[in-house]
Amino acid sequence: MGAEIRFTGEGIPITEAARIMKKDQQFIRQAMIKGILPIGLVFRKEDSKQYDYYISPKLFYEYTGYVYNEA
Template sequence: MEHDLIFDGRNIPVAEAAKIMGKDPQFIRLAMINKLLPIGLTYKKEGSTQYDFYISPKLFYEYTGCYFDSKND
């Protein structure tokens, strides 16, 4: 039941999100960068070539219907 779910705001690792969704981690990264996958945020520091990813447990659940328990990662 949804009311029993707890979203603590901890990040879901890209690899875990990819595994749950049956996708490659690069698919998750590129879809988030291109704003095609609304499950969190991407950030690239000025002058950097690398992105940082935050996958929200709540947004991930709302988009996929899959609950990620950060206590079990």
């Protein structure tokens, strides 16, 4: 039986997700905004043009098979 994977809930930086997936950061951002990359949440505050991103280590693992361990 394999080791149990534990997730802390701490988000994965977009820079790391892009590096791991071999995509650019803008691809990750736009795909998350459009809902075609189900690895976390995107939030835009009222009266703001900027978005906040949260990439879930668990969802990232489920989508990519990659276990992210913060260095």
